[in-house]
Amino acid sequence: MTQLVWNGLFVGSFYALVALGYSMVYGIIKLLNFAHGDLYMLGAFTGFAVLGAAGGVTSAAALPLLLAVLLATMVITGLAGVVLERVAYRPLRGAPRLSLLITAVGASFALEYGTRAVAGADPRVYPVRLGGTPLEVLGARLTLQQLVLTAVAVVLMIGLNLLVTRTREGRAMRAIALDPRTSALMGVDVNAVISRTFFLGSALAGAAGVMAGAYYGKIDFLMGFLIGLKAFTAAVIGGIGNIPGTMLGGLLLGLLESFGTFWLGGEWRDVFAFGVLILFLTVRPTGLLGERVTERV
Amino acid sequence: MRATPLKSLASLTLAVLLLAGCGQGLLGGGDEAATGEGPIVLGMLIPQSGSEAAIGPYMSNAAQLAVDEINAKGGVLGRTLQLKTADDACDPQSASAAANKLVTEGVHVSVGGYCSGATLPTLPIFGRANIPMIIPAANSQELVDQKLKHVFLINGTGSQQAEAAQKWIAKQGAKSVALMHDNTSYSKDIAVRAQGLLGDQVVITEAVTPKESDYSANITNVLAKKPDFVYWTGYFQEGGLIARQLRQAGYEGAIMVADGAVSPKLAEIAGDEAAEGVYATMTQTPETLRGAENWIAAYKKKYNADPGPYSNQSYDAVRLAAEAIAKAGGTDGTKIIAALEAVDGFPMFSGPLRFTPEHTLANGGFQILVVKDGAFTLQDPLQ
Structure with missing residues (x-):
């Protein structure tokens, strides 16, 4: 039982990290950024390239080195997110919602097949792997590396939450989420804040990408697709636009998958997990912690 | 999609x-x-x-x-x-x-x-x-x-491959077999046929979703049945991840993969340690041709x-x-x-060719390979 919970939480923390970017962007400019899963993929490949450039490393130095690579990748993926927003989304800011959605799908394809053109269609394998010695905790088998990865994910999420709720920057973000025009009138630089939002969301996705690459080992240009969908789902369960809700949503989805597999077998996992979600959303359409959207004219 | x-x-x-x-x-x-x-x-x-x-x-x-x-x-x-x-x-x-x-x-x-x-x-x-x-x-x-x-x-064909798998499992003296497939036509075919041949020896047949990274939930399921032989009938990307995650979860029995997973990339993805000793049912490859x-x-x-x-x-x-x-x-x-x-x-x-009335090979020519130092080599021609 504890093993199932741990499996679910571990996978769920990846979903949550990726879902946060979805949720933030949606919360602020009401855009479903379908290219977000591909930023996760881009992060995995960036980490791969950075590690390759760093050259041969011993496994003893693997963890600190990976943390350095993680930071570098977060910056690079974050900037990629900013560029994406500038090129693909900002010019359409006033356009109908549907055009933006299609642009996002287009951006997703461009990132996937652009990566394929550069890095090839073959899957790549990370040069540094987090294998690690297994520990027994309360009957669950886990590794130190898994704990470190989960801890990193939690630290990133808490950091993000603090940033959004406690800082000036976060206040600007929330203000834009409520009403972009009034925020602009109050002197908030809307474009700059949206850019920074994309930076943060993309950096988190990039971090998840590097962590997945280092832990699972295999990366390929389509790896962002499935997790993008899952993260989107997680964001909706948690209440899209709500940061703590999104984190909970990610963990919940991971747990549902883990228990679904256990109770009904692998074939029925997605049927179970998504069936529960549909039921849940019919009861509570705004998600776990989402607030009822007030009608604004 | x-x-x-x-x-x-x-x-x-x-x-x-x-x-x-x-x-x-x-x-x-x-x-x-x-x-x-x-x-x-x-x-x-x-x-x-x-x-x-x-x-x-x-x-x-x-x-x-x-x-x-x-x-x-x-x-x-x-x-x-x-x-x-x-x-x-x-x-x-x-x-x-x-x-x-x-x-x-x-x-x-x-x-x-x-x-x-x-x-x-x-x-x-x-x-x-x-x-x-x-x-x-x-x-x-x-x-x-x-x-x-x-x-x-x-x-x-899939049934010839399943027969080869069954022969090798019998030769190894395995008692409880776990079959894992990815629900694609090729993969499920072999698993279903192997299940038919092995009967009660199969303790669990687990389907996974291809193209994911984390199979720990499936593996927890499989290991709960305490198999001493796991046969993966899908492709190499998931095969590599599954072999690695099985070993990480503390599984010490034999692992075998079907011919779709025979690729040098499998060992690379699994990592040398986890890939070592993984068997495969495979027809002739350039390395095993005489x-x-x-x-x-x-x-x-x-x-x-x-x-x-x-x-x-x-x-x-x-x-x-x-x-x-x-x-x-x-x-x-x-x-x-x-x-x-x-x-x-x-x-x-694969030998002199003659087609059966079903237009398949009279003899499938499956043999058993094993990963040694990161490469598939011949273990048993099963003749």
């Missing part, structure tokens, strides 16, 4: 164009093509993109090698052979579109097909154009279950790389196509099919 509407639209358009073409162009021009001059065109559907893209070049390079050798000896019936490849991306929609493309380009014989799930929808497309198919790698039983006259498999040194040397010289999985079958598919066209005296599909059915003792890497 996201691409589905777009791709199916594209294949629909192609199909419509094709049907329109059939009305006048293809049927009317058929005689001309059958007796006419110009090169004889062999079409080859292989994965050049997507998850199985690593296999594509092994197959197309070897096929091209056979084409070049045959052309150097004067071609077939005085005409040169030409190879046209198209990308099926191991995806049914892309494969249908690519098959239609090959048909409109006027191929005479198809010598491709790696992923069974992607090859399946192409059968009627080639069938309608009366193009014989010599399928070098795809081997789900579903491909021959429809008893289509134009479909020939030169790789062992008397193939000259062929391997020729391949290396031409491509500056080693041949890989299904290189030999692809090479043989081209040679067999050339032989059948020569026997048929032209490129008429019906005559080529008759010539293929009449083949008896044609020398191939």
